[in-house]
Amino acid sequence: MRPRFTYGGELFLWRWLRLTMANRYVISPFAIITMLAALLLPLLLDPFGFLILFLDNILVFVLLTLGLQLILGYAGILNLGHAAFFGLGAYTSAILTKTLGVPFPLAFLASTLMGLLGGLLMCPIIRLRDVYFAMASFAFGIVAYVVFSEWRELTNGHIGIRAIPPARLAGIDFTSSLNFYYLVLPCVIVLYLVFRLLLISPFGTSLNAIRQSELAARSVGMHLAAIKVKTILIGAAAAGAAGSLITHLQGFVSPELFNWPQSITLVTMMVIGGIGSFPGAIIGTFAIQFMSEYLRFLVEYKMLIYGGVLVFFMIFLPKGIAGVVRALVVAALERRSAR
Amino acid sequence: MGVLTTRQVVKRFAGLVAVDHVDLEVQEGEVRGIVGPNGAGKTTLFNLISGFYPVTSGRIEFLGKDITTTSAHRRAGLGIGRTFQATQLFSEMTVLENVATGRHTSTRNGAWAAVLRSRAFRRSLQRDRELAEEIIDFVGLRGTGSLLASSLPYGQQRLVEIARAIVNQPQLLLLDEPAAGMNLHEIEALNELIRKINETRINGTRVTILVVEHNMRVIMNISHRISVLDFGEKIAEGPPKEIQQNERVIAAYLGSTTGGNASLGSSTGLAAAGGSSGGGRAGA
């Protein structure tokens, strides 16, 4: 029962952090602090300002990147078509609430299920290995996009669906950015906790094992295909839920949001934040979103800088921001143990 | 009772017959050595028995049940453990975590159990760790549990792999060249370990072991019987003494060495012949 770093007389917080990193505890003290801060943050912000709307949007994306992190970072599946699940969820919610007048909670569930269904559709290609899967999933995303943009009877084509009713739950109206914040934040927190619980369970061990050696994983009786399928289904369902939320946050959907560049952006968030880390996925989502919003002053140089940042990270910081932080924390822990 | 039976098992890779109508009958508690020049099909045979490759034709039985089409993960659950010729460890995990994964098929795996973290679930995780600790001691790696598996010396990594393969108490254990990369001292300990595993009783029955090994000292020492493969075919079978004198075996080994000066009377001579991987059969 020895954890990864053993030393006596350490601070309670350090021990907690260390055991979380060794996947023995569900969440670290920092995660709890972050959650509390996130709950209180709107008190500091202008409830009608841009920032809170921006945060709502980012949090929806966090649902996407957390799911993708499970698929890409933990199971090592190179999914380049994740936005397809997002789109499936979004259109489901849009059509159900607008055209059929279904209440939001039901539409939200239906979107989640549709995401799951999208995951099932992706399952046949799970047999393909690494780069081949990447190509097939990329193609999958493009096919989904064309369906969104061309099945006009259902999706209204490139124009998209407008004037979608806002989310309502238990008599509360989530039209305002502030209210919406308290709709999406619990979703993020619950998803984060569930994913952490999964990760420290034997299922998580299997994911780690498969990524490190498929042969060894098979030899101890792990069912590779089943585990990969489950991962994709879970990630896809989360993306479906995110789709529902984005629909009601924006009040409209159009296919461009779900085209292949979106899938690539999601992967980018993952890689910048740090592959194989849920906090990394969150950090990456914030980093990319803030970059694309607050580099606007660079006008036409913005995308150039953006591309440059990507290349810079891949050359010099391939483990992403979380990788750097992790290395610092491990070094600090080891220094303490050396004393 | 026969623990493992293969009947006319064939494996073909795009034109190449890697395993050619092989019949094996391995008894409970037996240590069966599998020898043969490089490329003879030994590893492929292990892959067929453990379900990593589907057979082209033939039949495989384990404990009297037909497992020919059973998938690899199920076979692990039924009690077939294995190691690999090139070590396959989970490099980012500690030794303890590596060995504990061996308990995979016996742990409560349900997603709900994991999310709800019931007491039974936590207890089963605890039990996995305790068993893993025990086995780590058993294979002689006491005190290494918290180290990263990839940080151990190579010889010890091989032991971690064996520990992972036996922690779930398999009835049949497949060891693919376990002594490769070990020093003399470690090989001595390995000999002892294999014997100890073989003598362990699980539900009253002894562990059956198949060993592929080029080191003839090891194989002659531990095997009750030896099967010899050449070009995918089983060309001889019998107790070590007989195999040492078998002419077809000697010819097979001679044919595979470029030097050809191996003194076949002594067991080390065969080792030299089989171990000189440079002039393997596959290249000829």
Next chain:
Amino acid sequence: MLLGQIVYGLVIGSIYSLIAIGFSMVFQAIGLLNFAHQEFMMLGGLIGYTLAVTLNLPAPLVVLLAGLGAGCIAVAIEKVGISPIRHRGGAEINLIIATIGWGIILSNAAMLTWDAYPLGYPQRFQGKPLNLGGISIVPQNLVILGAGILLMILLQLFFKRTWTGQSMRAAAEDSPTAALMGIDTDRTVSWTFFISGALGGIAGVFVSSIFYASFEMGLIGLRCFAAAVLGGFGNIVGAMFGGLILGIIETLGATYISSAYKDVIAYGIVIVILLIRPTGIFAARRTGLT
């Protein structure tokens, strides 16, 4: 009508082939999905525009120099931003993201250099339509088809007859062994990028002379990814035929089915091919399955 469609499909297809070959070559050499590749085509188109309009160079020279330029840029990118990652043992996903980063850099640098408007090539690149046995054909299309096929033949000769070409093939097949035999694998990788970029650049001139040049035209090239898969990713002859077939399917599909769904057709084929025959329709069956 149908025959005209097929000829036009072949013309488009031969352009796709040139791009798909480059895609495939890089994949074969270093196992990389190069998401910046279509931008070499874009660069070729824009460089060609400058050469043709500003410098008023003759068409063959424009094609040649645009190819050279795009090829050199491809090598520069490989040296600065691809190989360093490989040498540090970077993961597949890191390499892919790096190429995406380069793609973004290239198309935006191009926008800053050439502006965002579509740039049409001069009239002399088109010529008057000919009437061949009832089919009306623009001579430029025939030239493109001929030049495309000529380039592919030259490429095959290069691989078979020259030392560089042979060492590139050897290194792509089995890099460690090739290195042991004294082949400088870093150099073969650079050569691969050069040729891949140059073919892309030439294709860019062709595309631009039919339509126009623009910093956004890389999007057309992305479809060649489908052509590369069709021909068996990493299989150069396959990529060639893959491009031609895709060109025909697309042209006919757009006429007889619906142009809106042409991506569904192309990428639907990608998925099916990967599933049933991951090495493409021309290769002996190897496997991309686990």
